[in-house]
Amino acid sequence: MKFEDLTVHVIPHSHLDLSWGGGYWLCRLASMDVMLRLLNCLKSDPEYKYTIEHVYAIRRFAEHASGSEVDELIEAIRDGRVDVSGLYHGTEENLPGPENLARQFLLGKGWLKRRFGIDTKIAWSMDTPGHTLQMPQLLKKSGIEFYVISCGCAGPRLFRWASPDGSEVLTYTIGAYNLSHFLGLRSSIDEMKKKIPWYLERIRDLINVKASILDDGGDWSKPDLETLNNIRRWNEAGNKPALKISTTTEFYEAVKGDAGGAPLLKGEMPTTWVYTPTHYPNVAVWNRRAEYSLRAAEIMETLRMILYGDGLYPKSEFTRCWEQICRVMEHNWGGRDGEIVGMEREHACRAAYHVGRDILRSAIEHIASLIEPKSKGLAIHVFNPTGSLGYGYAEENIDVRMYGEEFKGHIYLTDSDGNPVPFDLIERIENEDGSLRGFRIGFVAKEIPPYGFRTYYVRDSDVEVDVPSALEAFEDSIENEYYRVKVDGCRVSEILDKVHGRNLVGDGFFELKAFSDRTIDLKDNIGEVLGEEEEGEFRIKRGKAKSKIIIESSILNSHVRKEITLYESLRIIDLSLAIDWRGPKYCQLRVNLPFRFNGKYLYEVPFGRVRFPDKIDYWAPYGVPLRYDAEQIERFRWPNIESLKGLREVQNWIEMREDNYGILLCTDSSTYDFRGCLQHVPLRTVYSCGDPLLFYNRRGSYRWSYRIITGVDINPELEGILFMTPLETVFSWRRDLCRARRKTPKLPHEYSFIRIEDESIIITALKRAEDDDGIVLRAYNASDEERTVNIKMNIPFRRVYEANLLEEPMEEIPSGRDGVRLRFKKWEIKTLRIIT
Template structure:
C-alpha cells in the first residue's frame, strides 16, 4: 500500500468531522427553555432557583457583559430511549476555540444540588445511563455572560474589562438545548481514531509503527458505513484493536498526568467571578471523579478552596468527600499562586504560612511541593522560604516561555541565595493546560532535557480558568496511551507520587544557582503603579501593626487582634496573585484593588493607633507627657517601639543656596549636591571620602521617556528595542528653592511632573509627582553613576541577588529589565552608592566606557501606559519617593531602604516603652515581631542576615523568658527548646533566615 500520511490524515479528519463525531448523538429532542436575568451582581443560588423565568428560544440573544442569567430547561425522555444513555446538550453560545474566556454555566438540580459546569468542550449533562424512558427532566443553569477580552491577535484596547464601561448589549446567542442519545461505541471509536491519528503524525516517516497505524486507520475507515455509523462503529473499532494493544517499549518516557485546571484568581475577570469559576470547575471535577476510577485531580491555591467553603457549601461537600478518598488533591501549599518577584520577605513567607495551614487544618495535608506553573519568574530567595515552610519541591512551567535562552534542564536542584536547594521540575510538555494530544505527549518525550539519566515528567492536564478542568476525552486518551507503542507511558497520579518517583530515579540532578529569571513579561514590574504601591504599603503597615499589637499585648495586656490580622494578611496575599500585583488584569480588578488597599490601610492604622494608646495609657494624647515614637528601621535597637525624642526632622541641618551659573546647592555634613538650572543633579560629593557620585556631563535625576509598544502582551511585556528611541526630559518649567528643598516642574506631552529634592542625613531624597496622561510610553528616572561595577545588588526576599552590569552572554543581556525591592546597590572596592525607593520594582542597569573610564547608569522604572487589558492603565496622578545614598555600603542600603518604607510614627503621651526585642548586629534584620498564631501568647521573632556574610548576635528579649525554640514558618518547633534567659545568642550564615518562638515566663 502506498504510504501517504497526508491523504490518510485528510480522510480521517473529514470522516471524523462530518460523519463520526455527529453520530455520537444520533437522536435528539428539544428542551423547553425559560430564563430570568439577575439584576446587577450575581445572586445566591436559592434566589436564582426561586426566581420566575420568562420565555427565551434557541438563537435568541442573552447576556450583557458581566451579567448573570438563570436558565431553566425542562423536557421528557422519550420512552423509546429506554435502555440508552441520555444526555442534555446545553450550549450557551460557546465558541470551542476560546476555552476559558467566555460564557460559562453551572447546572443545578431543583433542590440546589450542583451537577457540573458547562463549558465549550463540556456542554453536556448526563441524564440517564441507561435511561428508563419517560423521565421528567428539570435543570437550572446559572450562566455567566463573561465577555471575551483576550483574542490574542491583535491585542486591542477594550472597554469590556470593567462593568462600569462595558455597555449593555447582549454578547451571546443561545445554542443547542436538547435531550440526546449518547452512543458510547461511536464516542469510543472517536477516541481510538484521535489517539492513533495523533500518534501517527508524530512518528518518523520511515517508522514501521507509523505504517502499521496508517494501515489500521485505513481499515477502520473502510469499515465505517457512512450512512450507519452507529451500526458499524464496533466493526471499525475491531480493526484498531491490534495497534492499540501493542505495548510501549521499556525505555519509553513516563508521564504522570495530574488532573488540573489553572484558575487565575483574577485576570480577565474580577475576583467575584473567580469564586464562581472555582465552584464550576470543582463541580465538574467531582462529577468526573465519580465516572472515572483512575482519574486524579489536584487543585492549588488555598484561597480558592476557602472560597468554595465560604460561598458554595453544596460544592464544598462534594469536594471534601473526594479529598477524603484521596482523589481530589490539595497541592502547592500557598495562599495563591503569587508573583514571587515583588512580594516582600515576610509576605512571601506568609503565602506559605496561610496556604499550608489551611490544608493542614481542613484536611490534615502538609504538602511538600510548591505548585506555581504560571508565575513570571522566581526570586533567588525563594528556596530558603520553601524549606522554612516545610516543603522541598517546586513545579513550574512558565520558564519555557523565555524568549531568548532555553533553560538547560527539566529536573534539577535549584539553589537560592543562602545555599538552600529544592528539587525542581519544569514539565517538558510545555503547557499547564495539557489535553493529552499525541502532539503534546510526543513533544514532552522529545523535549525532555534529562534523557539518559531520567525518563519521568509531569503533565498538568485540563482546561484552565473557565474551561472546566479535565474532560472525559482527556481521560479516555490517557487510558489508551497508558502502555502504547510509540507513545510515552501515561498514568494518573498525584504530584507527591510524581516527585517521589522523580527523586528516586534522579538522585544527583544538576544544580542551578540564583534566580529563575523569565525572559518575558518584564513590564509586569511596572504596570499599574498604584496596585504595586498598595502592596508595598500594606506590607509595611502589617509589619508595624503586628509589632505594635504584640508590644501592647505584652506591655499593657491589650487584646491581640488575631482574627483581624489573619484576615488582612489573606487579603494582601490574595492581591499578590500573579495577574493582580503584576498589573496584568482588567480595569475592574485594579479599580477594586485600589479601594481594597485603602481599606486595609485604614484598618491597620486603627490597629496601630489602638495599640499605641494602650501603651500610652491615660496620658494618650497629652503632648506634655512626652512622645511615643516608632522608627521603622528593623535592626539593632530600631524596628521596635521606643520612647524618647524623635530623630532629626527631614532636612534639618541642610544648607540650601544658589549655585553659580544657575540652580542650587544642597549640603549637609555628609553630602553636597549641585542641581543645575534644568533641575538635574550634576554633582553629588560624598564629603567623608571626597568622592564624586555623578560623572562629568552625565546628569542624574534625569527623567527619560520611551515609546513602549511591545510585540505582544501589552501590560506584560517591554521589548528591548524600546531603548532605541527615547527623549531626555531636560526642559524645566520652573526650578526654585522652597525652604531647604529644590522644587522642579516639567511638562511633556499631555503630562506634567513636579519633583522635590531634599537632603536628609546624607541622602538625596527625591519626591516625584507625575500627572500621567501618556499612551504607550515608558517613563524612567535615570542616575548615571561614576562607579565601575561588573555587578550590582538588588534586594530580594531575605537578602539580595547580584546581577551583571555587562552583557557577556545572552543570559545576561536578556535581563534588561529586572526586579528590586527597596534598594539597588553598586560599588567599587571601598565605596558604593545605593538608590532606595518606597514603591517601585522595575529597573535597568547599563555601563558605558569612554576615555575617562567606566560609568554605570541605574534607571528606576516609574510608569507605563499599555492599553491592554486596561486601556486606562496608570492614567492620573502618581507619587514616588527615591533616595540616592552616596558612600553607601550594602548594610547602608539595607538600612536606608527600610527607612524610606517604614516611616516614623508617634503618639503624644506616655512613658518610655522598652522594645520587645533588640539585636546588636546591624547585619541582622528583624522582619517580624508578633504573637504566635495559635493564641498561646508566645512571642515570635523572625530575622535574617542581610549583607551576605556571617553574623553572630545576641537577641535580647524585653520581657521574662521561659523557653526559646527555633521553628519553621508555621511556628512548629524544628529544634530543641532552650532556656537561655532574656539574652539569646544567635549565629547566622549568609542570608540565613531564622524564626524563634519565645515562651514568656
C-alpha cells in the same frame, strides 16, 4: 533515553487565575465551577486524579459550597486522589516583600493543615514568570519537598534548586503549561500519535529521569474524563511511551529516588514579566507600603498586648489585610476588566495600609501612656518599629493649652539629655477667634532604640531660642555637613559627597524621558523618543531641620513635581517624583539615574540580595517552540530574552559598590533597567499580551520615592527597612486609654523592647502566633558568613522554640533570663516561637 523506558505521568490540574479572564468575582465563580466539575469526575470514574494548584481555590470553595461538597473534596484529598499545592496562590515571587511571600505559606498550607489536618508536601507554580532566590528555603521550612514550575529554567527537567543557605528542594520544570491541549490528549488518538512523539523528541536532551510530566490544565480549564479515556486508548494500542494518570505526589514518589543524580542549580530565576508592575504603578507602590505598615503594626501591637497583659489582639483584621495584599501579588496583571481589577487591587492595598496605620497608632498611644518622662516640659515620644537604631524627620502638633495660662510665648526642643534640637516651625495653629492654639513642628530624631522609643521635650520660653543648624540653603543649592545638592536651571548638576569629595551623578540625573513602546506587557523594545522633560521652574524651601529643592516641569502635557531634600545632621538625600500623567498610548516613561561609579550592582530580593549581572545559564521563559508556532510568535512579538536580562524587579534598594565605597539607592518601586546608566521604569501605556482590546491607559496621579546614602559601611537591608518604615510620634497622650493602668509597668523615657547585637540579622516579623499561644519572631542572616548572635528581649517569656514557617514549634532553644543565643547559617531564615 529510549522512549520505551519512559513513563509519562499525565497530571490533570487546575489553573484558576484570580483575575485575567475577568474581575475577581467572575473568576471566583469560574473557580467554583471547576471544583464542582472535579467532584463529578471523581464520582464518575474511580481512577481519575487531579492536582489543585493553590489553596486559595479550596478556601473560596469552603466558603461558598455546601458542607457535603466540601466533605467530598477533603475526603478525595485524604484518599490520595486529589493533591493540593501548599501555596496560597500563584504569586509573582520576585515582586512581593519578604513577609508577603512568607505569609503565602501560612495562608496556604498553614490554613489547610489547621482547618483539615492535611499536610501537603508538594507545590505548583504554573505561569509564574520567575522564581526568587530564597524560594527553596521557604519551601523547605514549610515542609514542601517537591516543586513544579512551568517557566524560569531551560535546563534539565528535574533538578535540585538551592538557596544561598544550602536548602534544597527537588524541582521539576514543565517548560510550559496546558500541554495536553496542544498535544491532543483531549482530542483524539490520531492527534496524540502525531504530536506526543514530536514533543518528546524536542525535549529529549532535557529528560534526565525515566519519568516525565505532561500537564493537563490551562486557564480555568475544567477537569475532563476524556483525558483519562484517551490515556487508556493509547496504552491499550501498545503506543510508547506509556502514559499514566497521576497526582503530583505519585510522580514525586516515582522520581525522588533519582534526586541525588539531579543537577544542582543555584540562584534567582529573574522574572520575564518585569514590566507588569508598571501597568498598575500605584498598586505596586501601595502594596509595599501596606506590607511595612502591617509589619510595624503587628510589632507594636504585640508589644502593647504583652505590656497590658489583656490578650487583646486584632488577629482577624491582620489576617484579612494580609490576605488582601497577598492576593494582589498574584501573577496576573491586566487581562479582561483590567481597569476594574487594577482599581480593586489598589483599593485593597490602600485599605490594608490604613488599617495597619490605625492599629499602629492605637498601640503606640497605649504604650506612651505608660512612659514616665524624666524632665520638665511636654514630652514627644518618638517610636521606632524597626530592628536598628532609627532616624528620620518627625512632625508633631504642640498644643500650648497644656501649658495653661503660663505659656511664655515661645517654644524650643531638647533631647532626653537636655541638648537643644533644631526644629522647623511648620505651621502656627490658631483657634477660631485667632488666639494661639499651638504649633506644628518638624525635627530630626536620631538614635531611636530598635523596637522602642526615645523622648524629646518641648519647653516654653519668653524669648526665642536660636539653635544652630549645619543645614544651609543658597540661591541654587542646599547642603549639610555630608552633601551639597546644586541645580542649574531645573536640572540637577551636582550631588556632592563632601566627606569623600566626589560628585555622585552624571548628566541628566533625575530627568524624565518618554519612548515609543508598541510592544506587549512582556517585551522590551523601546522605540523613538516621544518626549523629554521640559524646562520649568525651581524654588528652595529653607528650614533648620529640613531643606528642599522643589522642581516643577512637564513632559507630554503631564505636570511633574520633583523634590530633593536634605536634613540637619543626617547622611541621607530624599527624592520624590510626582506626576499627573496625561501622556499618550504606546508610551514608556523612564527616570534617568546616572550615578558615577565603577563597580558592581547589588539589588535586594525577598530575604536576600543578588549581584548584577549574575551568571544564570539556565534562565529562560516558556519553552516557546512547544507552545506557539512561528505565526503566533510573530503576532505576539515574543520577548527578546537577551534584552530582558538587563531588567529586574527589585525590593527596597539597589547598591552600587566599589572596593571602598558604596552608593545606596532606596526605592519604593520595583522595575529597573541596569543596562548602561541605571533607569527606573515607573509606568507604561501598552496593551496586554498581544490583545489591543486589553489596553492600559494609566492616566492619573502617581508618586514615587527614593533615598540616596553613601559611605563605606552601609547596611542596605536595614536602610531599606528604615526607608519604608517612618518614625512615629506621640505628644499629648490620653491617660484614660487603659483602665488597668495601675497594674501595668512604668516605662523609662528611653527604651528598647527587643535588640539584636549583630546588625546582619534582620527581623521581618514580630506577631502573635496564629493559635494565640505565644508570639512569633522571624529573622534572617543578611550576610555570607555564619553568625552567632544574642537576641535580648525586655519582655517576659518562659520558653523559646525554633519553628517552621507554619509557626509550628520544632525544637526548644536554651534561653537565659533576658534573651536567647542563636546560630544562623549564611542567609538562613529562622522563625522563633516565644511562649510568654
